[in-house]
Amino acid sequence: MRRKKSSYLIFIAVFLVFFYFFGSIQDFELEDQENNYEDNFDPIEDEIFVKNYLELMQKNRAPARPVIEKEQKIIENRWCFLAAPKIMKNPRENWLKVAGIEIFSAYYDDRPNSLFPDNSAIQVLVMSNHTIESKIDIYCNIFVKNSRFQKYTVVQGYIREIWQRGWDPRGNFQVPSLISCPIPEKLDFFKNSESDVEYSVSLTRSNCKSQKIAMKVVGKSRKIGEKKKDVAICLKGLDYQEDISGRLLEWLELQYILGADTIGVYMYFLTQKTQNVLKYYEKLGKLTLDQISLSGSDPNSNLERSQFLKNNRPQKRRHELIPYNDCFYRHIHTHNYVLILDIDEVVVPIGNFSSYSEMLRSVEKRLSGRSISSLSARNVFKFQTNFEVGKEWSYMRRNRKRSKNISKMGEFGKSFSSTKSVATVFNHFALHKLSYSSSKSVYLSPNSEAIKLHYKSECPQESRNECQDLQFNLVDDTSLDRFEKQLEKRVELIRKLIL
Numbered sequence: 001m002r003r004k005k006s007s008y009l010i011f012i013a014v015f016l017v018f019f020y021f022f023g024s025i026q027d028f029e030l031e032d033q034e035n036n037y038e039d040n041f042d043p044i045e046d047e048i049f050v051k052n053y054l055e056l057m058q059k060n061r062a063p064a065r066p067v068i069e070k071e072q073k074i075i076e077n078r079w080c081f082l083a084a085p086k087i088m089k090n091p092r093e094n095w096l097k098v099a100g101i102e103i104f105s106a107y108y109d110d111r112p113n114s115l116f117p118d119n120s121a122i123q124v125l126v127m128s129n130h131t132i133e134s135k136i137d138i139y140c141n142i143f144v145k146n147s148r149f150q151k152y153t154v155v156q157g158y159i160r161e162i163w164q165r166g167w168d169p170r171g172n173f174q175v176p177s178l179i180s181c182p183i184p185e186k187l188d189f190f191k192n193s194e195s196d197v198e199y200s201v202s203l204t205r206s207n208c209k210s211q212k213i214a215m216k217v218v219g220k221s222r223k224i225g226e227k228k229k230d231v232a233i234c235l236k237g238l239d240y241q242e243d244i245s246g247r248l249l250e251w252l253e254l255q256y257i258l259g260a261d262t263i264g265v266y267m268y269f270l271t272q273k274t275q276n277v278l279k280y281y282e283k284l285g286k287l288t289l290d291q292i293s294l295s296g297s298d299p300n301s302n303l304e305r306s307q308f309l310k311n312n313r314p315q316k317r318r319h320e321l322i323p324y325n326d327c328f329y330r331h332i333h334t335h336n337y338v339l340i341l342d343i344d345e346v347v348v349p350i351g352n353f354s355s356y357s358e359m360l361r362s363v364e365k366r367l368s369g370r371s372i373s374s375l376s377a378r379n380v381f382k383f384q385t386n387f388e389v390g391k392e393w394s395y396m397r398r399n400r401k402r403s404k405n406i407s408k409m410g411e412f413g414k415s416f417s418s419t420k421s422v423a424t425v426f427n428h429f430a431l432h433k434l435s436y437s438s439s440k441s442v443y444l445s446p447n448s449e450a451i452k453l454h455y456k457s458e459c460p461q462e463s464r465n466e467c468q469d470l471q472f473n474l475v476d477d478t479s480l481d482r483f484e485k486q487l488e489k490r491v492e493l494i495r496k497l498i499l
Contacts (some may be wrong), residue, residue, distance in 0.1 A: 041130045046171040057482040065133075069115040069423075070432050074182045075156035080208035082152050087213040088200055092290050092326060096215050099138065099205045101126045101319055102295045104415070106201050106217045108190055108327040109180075110421065113434040116159060116182040120191055122201050123143060123423075124179040125325055126158070127295040130171050133161040139204050140181030141211055144189065147195045155207055157181045160432055162294040162321045162424045168314055174296050176321040178424050178432070179203065190220055193367050201413050216354065220333050229261040230358045231416065233333040234327035235343065236427070237292050239268040239306050244343070245277045245499055246392035251343050252281060253490045254396065257483055258349065259356035261335065263287040264327035268294075268309075269302045273499070280498045294319060304461045320427060328417065328425050336360075337375075337416040340427055344455040347377045347414060348479045349380055351448045359450055360416065363442070373438040374430035377452040379412035380405075381470055382477065384457045393491050393499075396455060402477040403470045406451070409443050412460075414452050451479060 056062040087095045091105035103126050110120040122142060132138070138157040142151065157179040181201060189195040199217035233255055233448055255263060265287055281287045293300045298315070299308050309316045328338045338358065339347065353359040363375060381403040407413065415429045423432035429441045444450045459467035480487075 012272070013479045020157075022211070043172060043298055049171070050071070050169050051178055053165060054346060057166065062166060063434055064160065065162060066439070067431055068436055069113075069158070069160070071156055071181075072115055074116060074119060074184065074498065077139075077154040077208050078183055080153065080154045082142060082208070083210040084141075084150065084152070085141075085200060085211055085214035087093050089213060089215050091216060091218055091369050092292065095127070095293070095295050096202075098211055098213065099137070099203050101128045101132065102205055103203065103215050104295070105201075105326050105329070106215045107332070108217055108219045108271055108339065109329070109332065110188075110191055110220075111427075111434060113333065113423070114436060115180060119182045119185065121183060122181040122199060124181060124201060124203065124215070125327055125329070126177050126179055126203075127149060127174050127319075127322060127430070128177060129174055129296060131175050131176060133159045135206060136177060137207075139207050139209070140179070141202045141204060141209075141214065142181060142183065142187065142211075143200045143214065144187050146195070146198050147441060148323060151187060152272070153184055153187060155182055156185070157203065157282060162426075162431060162433075163318060167317075172319055173315050174298070175323070176318055178325065180248065192494045193224070200331055210390070218330070221330075228419075228446065229335050231337050231339055232327070232331040233260045233263045234324055234340045235263065235265050237266040237268045237323050238270055238338075238343070239309055240270055241306060243271045243273050243275045245496070246273060247395045248343060249277050249494060249499065250393045250395055250397070250487070251346070252287075253494065254480075254483065254487055255491070256286065256348070257342075257486055260339070262331075264323075264330060265322040266292050266327070267290050268292065268305060277499055280494070283406050290323075292323060293359050294382035295322075315325055319425075324425055325428060328419070328422070332419040333417055337418055338425070339414065340425060341415050345414060345452060347452045349450050349452055352445070353449070354482070356416075359444075363444065363449060367439075367442065370494060371421050371435070371437045372438050372442060374415035374441045375444055376409070376413040376415040376429060376441045377444050377450045378409065378446045379414075379452045379454050380446075380477075381459075382453055382455045383459070383471055384455070393495055394488070396453075397480065397487065399455065401474040402453065404445050404473045407471060410441075411462075412452075412454060413443075414474050415441060453477070453479065 053062055095102040106124045109123045124225055138159060140155050140157045143152045160178045162178055189197045200214040201217055202211040202214040204211060237367055260334045276291050282289045299305045324340055331338050349359040382399045413428055417425050417430040421434050421438040422430040423434050425431055459471055463470060
């Protein structure tokens with residue numbers, strides 16, 4: 001009886017080992033044969049959808065995607081045998097294409113949320129040809145290992161498109177999405193303690209399919225007990241064929257004076273002189289600098305890419321959302337707020353506030369414990385025709401005039417997005433939220449809390465009906481006066497070192 005039982009167990013063991021290796025090798029061989037979802041895109045069907053959607057928009061009845069998700073059940077395949085990936089990609093270095101989708105980065109996220117309220121998740125930032133939300137099922141191969149063990153699981157991912165149809169309902173673009181991969185509790189080694197484990201993730205359209213390549217997951221970057229800092233600033237992918245070193249130097253120093261702890265910078269192309277400025281601050285630990293590229297078949301030679309971005313504004317706007325959200329997730333464990341800006345913008349604390357921290361503490365007190373999603377600073381324009389003659393490194397200081405009229409709420413504003421309550425960000429405000437308790441955007445008072453100065457060479461197309469008034473109905477701008485001497489001193493010091 002014992003011999004029969006032993007033989008049975010040996011047979012099962014041999015079968016499992018054979019199935020593990022044979023199945024995995026077979027999967028590797030077949031992985032490139034997985035059909036890409038974009039092959040099913042129908043331009044005629046999309047055209048009909050857009051026409052119907054625009055008609056609904058005119059009637060104010062167009063549906064919007066939800067920005068707060070209902071609770072979802074974790075779908076885990078407990079009987080899947082996977083081979084460990086052979087190649088590990090670092091986030092942000094190169095796009096990783098799997099299952100017809102290109103992965104940019106992946107982050108560990110243990111914040112309370114409405115989607116998987118009892119579980120942490122791996123948040124995967126991707127680009128796809130056309131929408132994938134509600135179009136396909138996606139599965140996450142999650143591997144976790146340290147010096148003692150290696151474990152894995154397969155879970156179904158949840159897809160959220162980081163683009164609202166109301167901004168542009170057309171589907172013939174590359175689209176940014178966030179794929180949330182819930183981590184089963186048995187594999188969540190980061191939840192309540194620090195750990196030396198490493199996570200990696202890959203995506204597949206099949207429920208149990210090995211992949212040769214996976215993306216390393218960025219874990220917690222703040223030690224237990226370490227206090228969060230207040231504000232990190234994020235820039236989109238910079239693409240400048242001309243030298244902007246002096247202008248950028250002034251902009252950076254002003255952000256640090258106002259209270260930014262660190263700045264996340266992404267670049268497509270910058271001159272060597274401009275890169276020298278950024279690398280100086282990178283060595284000081286005051287910013288991160290990442291070279292990035294466009295996904296898919298979009299061009300990546302410098303001049304061709306630059307022309308493409310200028311001529312394809314709808315696609316450019318979608319591409320920008322990847323570095324914005326990557327920068328946001330990079331700071332969810334280390335900072336309370338993330339502020340997304342361009343280098344022609346600056347949010348200035350007003351009145352008695354001399355820093356972002358002072359202003360934010362006051363606003364939080366005013367809101368009496370409400371769960372903040374984003375705090376939005378309203379916009380005023382400063383046009384180049386009003387600049388006084390001066391050096392390039394005094395670009396902001398030599399414009400003493402601004403438009404009298406402040407932009408309406410929701411127009412051109414920029415926001416401090418809370419890392420406690422936000423899942424995705426748009427360039428002007430928080431988009432997806434983590435829970436139903438999170439408030440809508442709160443607008444900062446332009447007279448007593450903060451205002452956003454927007455330096456423009458010309459009136460933006462979106463404001464063409466107001467351009468006459470914006471450009472010629474002006475008032476003196478004194479918002480930067482109290483910072484001017486300190487800014488001038490710091491810029492001159494750094495300029496002599498690196499320019």
